Amino acid sequence: MLHLQNFLNGTFSPPISGNYLPNIKPATGEVFSQIPDSEEQDVQAAVEAAKAAFPAWAGLPAEKRGRYLVRLSELIDQNLERLAEAETMDNGKPLSLAKTVDIPRASSNMHFFGTGIQHFASEAHMMEGVAVNYTVRKPLGVVACISPWNLPLYLFTWKIAPALAAGNCVVAKPSEITPYTAHLLAELCVEAELPAGVLNIVHGTGPKVGAALVEHPDVKAISFTGGTQTGKTIARTAAPMFKKLSLELGGKNATVIFADCDFEKTVAGAVQAAFANQGQICLCGSRILVERSLYDKFKEAFLQRVQTLTLGDPLQPDTKMGALVSEAHLQKVLSYIELAKEEGGTLLTGGERVHLEGRCANGYFLQPTVFENLPHNCRTNTEEIFGPVVTLQPFDTEEEALAYANITEYGLAASVWTQDVTRAHRVSHALQAGIVWVNTWLLRDLRTPFGGTKQSGVGREGGWEALRFFTEQQNVCIKI
Template identity: 55%
Template structure:
């Protein structure tokens, strides 16, 4: 099995790696160098149909396997990932631009953990039963579940293998077969997963991977009449388009979308922990995580100290080659995305914001001199209604706002159209619980950020999504429940 050749990405359909049926391909760029890394299939509806056909043919045999046997196959995939951690981490950093230290410690281990977790969760999933005794009636209601069928799983570019496996693992564990589409911007590790699947003997047709753009490959997946469920993670605008396309056919949709998340620091917070937490929340993965805390809300009594210490942390960051172990911030994912983030910074200036530090292109010496690098930016002086404080940027850009009391902090925290996550920093337990219950967000962290237990729910409110993932919620999305009511004759 060759996991070192990253230049040729292929579709994975019916257990084989094949090019697009049209023979067309797209170029794939390495963010750190700006050079062409290789190619990927420019798939279209014909390729999606081939994948759906393979998935349908495998559906009966896969869906009828016991949870234990399906779990065995998922654990084989997880083991293949773990045994090739170094190669996968290197490939992820080359393809995405993130530091290899992050790929090694987060992305690739979590990809394996996703598969292992849902392999186990499916084994312990149980049916519900209710006994009802009425005069002259003795009823037993049992809710049973079956796989929904072929599942469409579409994942983003920011955490490529991490989120691709987060989508496909519960679908496969629930007994569905899958047609998956990773982002065309970062296709490499999904292709390496296909090579691992072949190597470990994963059943052909159960997992199918179609590469290509959203309009040409993603839209046919969403619209296909034989795909009754779509799980998508990505931008809010794309999620809205998917919802509109899926609605007339009444197919199930699970949408995890954008965020404009607040980091809220109260006057009684542990300053050291709060500064480090706000820093990580704002700039991890080059700020390219939907959970990033891009709005830093600070109590006015400590705002100067927190802001100054954040500036210092930013200037200490090592920005450069993602393949160097001590690099703290790598390249943004593409030239287009770099331009978008720079445009957002100009908007901040135009609206009266002061960029305290960062926001400038960087040209590291050596092979990365033409890469897509940007210093992390910290902005203050903008009103809460400014575009920078209302719209998701998805880059290393954070804005500082101050508040005088809990009421104002809550107004600021909830005063956006998004509601994915929030983190708050306080040593007052009563305040933490009181405030957390009022925040309009799917996840609230107290004195931490991005800590996850895969048994718990994950998802957003408002424009941050529809539905919940995690634990049994993920499994249930890919299943259809039926209630069976049996009446017993208690008179005989």
């Protein structure tokens, strides 16, 4: 039985309490490791290590800090197979997805910010004949990075990389549901000779470790990705302490399809947006709005393609849909399927748990599920399910499509499918979403700002926005 450890001050350490939590393979339902059930004392030790390391780390030239991140990027590339297998084991996602998306993106995160920090510039303002002002950006100190279970190493590094590049020291909490690749990243930090205390990883639950990080007076900023309710709790705690907050929260995203779209590409894109990673991505398009004149044709083609998705053992190369992350999450998604039926929805395909044969007989598998005939403002269409459940909805006018798309309290992402360039711009600007893709989905440029509106979060990640978040501005005015 593998026992993961906390990573404190450059060394692997057991939890101070000696208590551990079981870590389960979603594809088999088996416990394969034990993770630290850390508490406030472990967080305190991590913060102290980060505080001690901060002066030297912040004092390094940006280029030297960046070299450590580039080295980590190289090590992630060298360990692609091992990391991808660990991610699949821990999360249940297809191995092919982990190999082509999750682990390469983790490497890109490290490389992007490791090199980008060398080009991060501040501003100067001349007061002609009077003074010159220039802006200095300084690291904050100790910051907390709290990441979710759906894209474990991908989102873990998305937060850690800019924080370290900017000169902060980090206490990071991975999800207790998917902790394995965070543990392996710590091993790579040792191999990369990252200075002790610069990155500390504390495993455990949100109520113990997450809360202790948010409440700690020496933690100057919190970058969190997760559920909206947890985000509200963090905001209530952190706001009176005047901590900087970046909250990337839930989504209930619309896929808006017009009759003039490139049909085949649109059907393929809508299926990918609906069911990638078993629908367990905050950016998934779970509400598919289709112009009425195209609706029947689209529905037929969409359902045909959905039924060809291979659901099975995530280690098999032809698997397109693996297991949901946990039994508890599977039951939550199943409860929404029952809710959709109660709300009058017509089940078009799926809706059942799948029991595979062989090693995955006890895994958490669910058929891709599609409903229609649901009210636009019902719970199924407005609450985040975070699983392979989508709805189809026809619309008659552009105004109607926008009203349906904007009806939820979320505003993270949307996609628009049309060949009318003017309409593409017009609809994109009218959508209440932080990210809009046109004729594509999840095409990410790491230089662009990432985040949502309404209850999808506060702040932006990515590019210069991330480096700005993890620094404090100081204006210096020199009289001439």
